[in-house]
Amino acid sequence: MHQVNEKKIGDVILDMQSISLSFGGVKALTNISFNVKEHEIRSIIGPNGAGKSSMLNVINGVYTPQEGSIVFDNKNFDKMSPRRAAEMGIARTFQNLALFKGMSVLDNIMSGRNLRMKSGLLSQAFRIFGAEKEEIQHREYVENIIDFLEIQAYRKTPVGRLPYGLQKRVDLGRALAMEPRLLLLDEPMAGMNIEEKQDMSRFILDVNDEFGTTIVLIEHDMGVVMDISDRVVVLDYGKKIGDGTPAEVRTNEDVIRAYLGVEH
Ligand SMILES: Nc1ncnc2c1ncn2[C@@H]1O[C@H](COP(=O)(O)OP(=O)(O)O)[C@@H](O)[C@H]1O
Numbered sequence: 001m002h003q004v005n006e007k008k009i010g011d012v013i014l015d016m017q018s019i020s021l022s023f024g025g026v027k028a029l030t031n032i033s034f035n036v037k038e039h040e041i042r043s044i045i046g047p048n049g050a051g052k053s054s055m056l057n058v059i060n061g062v063y064t065p066q067e068g069s070i071v072f073d074n075k076n077f078d079k080m081s082p083r084r085a086a087e088m089g090i091a092r093t094f095q096n097l098a099l100f101k102g103m104s105v106l107d108n109i110m111s112g113r114n115l116r117m118k119s120g121l122l123s124q125a126f127r128i129f130g131a132e133k134e135e136i137q138h139r140e141y142v143e144n145i146i147d148f149l150e151i152q153a154y155r156k157t158p159v160g161r162l163p164y165g166l167q168k169r170v171d172l173g174r175a176l177a178m179e180p181r182l183l184l185l186d187e188p189m190a191g192m193n194i195e196e197k198q199d200m201s202r203f204i205l206d207v208n209d210e211f212g213t214t215i216v217l218i219e220h221d222m223g224v225v226m227d228i229s230d231r232v233v234v235l236d237y238g239k240k241i242g243d244g245t246p247a248e249v250r251t252n253e254d255v256i257r258a259y260l261g262v263e264h
């Protein structure tokens with residue numbers, strides 16, 4: 001285990017209750033319930049097509065489930081909207097990167113702060129009514145994230161020119177710029193080599209540890225999942241087949257069966 005300090009897990013911050021979601025005839029999620037506690041790293045695993053990304057899209061309001069409700073911070077939502085989720089402090093990174101490739105690392109991460117900027121676009125444009133001071137504070141925040149993620153050397157580099165592993169790190173930085181209470185990570189290590197995976201694991205643990213950020217992680221690499229997660233939910237064909245600590249999930253018969261012969 002990487003975690004040295006005994007960490008304090010808090011109360012339930014997110015409670016997904018009996019969520020069902022379908023697309024036409026395809027049932028992506030069937031009656032799924034699970035919760036996430038404050039400060040925990042909660043992973044969602046399962047074979048391709050199991051419904052993992054759909055679940056993240058339900059949490060942050062991109063998809064609206066036909067059934068079920070979402071309780072975030074003790075507030076009940078039948079319907080979450082992306083805007084509302086962002087305002088409540090839910091941020092995410094994407095399975096397929098959604099960065100502005102032509103823009104610098106600094107500007108991409110800065111884009112994550114838009115919601116936090118109080119001055120309107122007009123005053124920002126004219127640098128009036130305190131907008132300049134506010135911009136400086138936001139820049140400082142972003143520079144801190146850049147230091148934290150150890151990407152100072154690339155701050156002016158267009159993101160499209162960076163190796164894939166670093167682009168993923170910038171995507172994490174963009175999400176961190178929102179100062180999230182809940183951070184949703186959709187396969188942050190997909191396509192990475194071993195060294196890049198180790199770096200990303202360490203950054204995820206550090207974010208969790210230093211900022212206390214609650215994390216929901218989708219990841220295929222079982223070694224990573226078992227190593228850094230506090231609890232794991234297992235989905236298969238849109239159904240929940242396991243839920244518990246890494247040790248519990250690893251010995252769950254249904255989980256073993258779902259994974260046998262399946263390539264990850
Ligand atoms: N926007 C969509 N429209 C139609 N079907 C979708 C959509 N998003 C996901 N699905 C379907 O839902 C199921 C679960 O997909 P997904 O959540 O992406 O799984 P995972 O992330 O576990 O690989 C799949 O059958 C997929 O084809």
Ligand SMILES: [Mg+2]
Pocket residue numbers: 052053054095
């Ligand atoms: Mg997915």
